[in-house]
Amino acid sequence: MPGGMRYHFGDEARLRRAVEAGALGVFDGWGYEEIATPAVDYYALFERGMGREEAGRAFRFTDTDGRMLALRADLTSSVARAAATLFAAAPRPLRFCYAASVFRQRPRSHAEWKRQGRQVGCELIGAGGAGADLEVLAVAAEVLERLGLRGRCCFTVNHVGVFNGLAEELRLDPEARERVRRLVDARDAAGLEELLARRAGGETPALAGRLTRLSGKREALTAARSLVSNGRTAEALAALAQVWDAVEALGLADAFEVDLGDVSGLDYYTGLIFKIYVEGAGARVGGGGRYDELTASFGRREPAVGFVLDTDAITEVLARAGVDLAGGNGRHFQSVGGESLSERLLEAQRRRARGERVRLAL
Secondary structure (H helix, E strand, O other): OOOOOOOOOHEEEEEEEEHHHHHHHHHOOOOOOOOOOEEEEEHHHHHHHOOHHHOOOOOEEEEEOOOOOEEOOOOOOHHHHHHHHHOOOOOOOOEEEEEEEOOOOOOOOOOOOOOEEEEEEEEEEEEOOOOOOOHHHHHHHHHHHHHHOHHHHEEEEEEEEHHHHHHHHHOOOHHEEEEEEEEHHHHOOHHHHHHHHOOOOOOOOHHHHHHOOOEOOOHHHHHHHHOOOHHHHHHHHHHHHHHHHHHHHHOOOEEEEEEOOOOOOOOOOOOOOEEEOOOOOOOOOEEEEEOOOHEEEOOOOOOOOEHHHHHHHHHHHHOOOOOOOOOOOOOOOEEOOOOOOHHHHHHHHHHOOOOOOEEOOO
């Protein structure tokens, strides 16, 4: 078997399917329609949707006509293209959900090495503003609650405008912007202060030097708003404050935190961004945000927001906790015997009609 691939069997396979069924049930309850995307598609689709660097991790090959194809490396790109083409004339907003495998080449590491993963998620396309953002956050929170993880999960929220406004205020060229972004994302406060101190052009914004340390509840937003000195960052913080007001109104504040130092993936997202962590998982188990520019790659530009969850990571957490979402049947079977094969089959049918799990004595 190729490295980075694995089998799923028995209780684990059942639990994995139950995780997906639970998530899809929540999506259905919010009016999302399931969509199944091709497992093989043009490589250009993922390059346009994910960017060249991320798409470069796809498994690529050519068909008999010499066209470059790839195993599905991303689901959002496929859904965005469908919205811009197959559903171009459909009333907006569009609500799609999915559960599917993705394939990406990854370098070996000390952590578990996986090149095939399973994702479940949803996309809300054609709706902008805080209402759409909050709907997706509420859906994600309900999924975690349905899976029994409400008390063990944490959502961290940020807005790309916070960092982008500061980058404009500092007049950072693309190379310097990326250096600053990496320092903030690595929480390297000393390195960030040193880099900002070397920059010419007067004093640096007070908020820039504090980004690596600004996380928490409402107090993080209050502190940031007292330090802001440019309009774009101020607008982003106001949008985050609106999100936080709704989070508190919904009674979800215990599961949410503001994290202004989360600046990964800024080139993909255009507004709200969030990540999902679960106690017992070695890394984040999901995330999402607003990506209003993606559909323009496939036709017309329109607002969009969504999220994905790592089905395998959540399954592992639930399995270690002994959670059984599949109904508690486990490995318990009723052995069916009898004098003749026909008797055994008839008895098995009767027990199956009562919902029992059976195994014939062959």
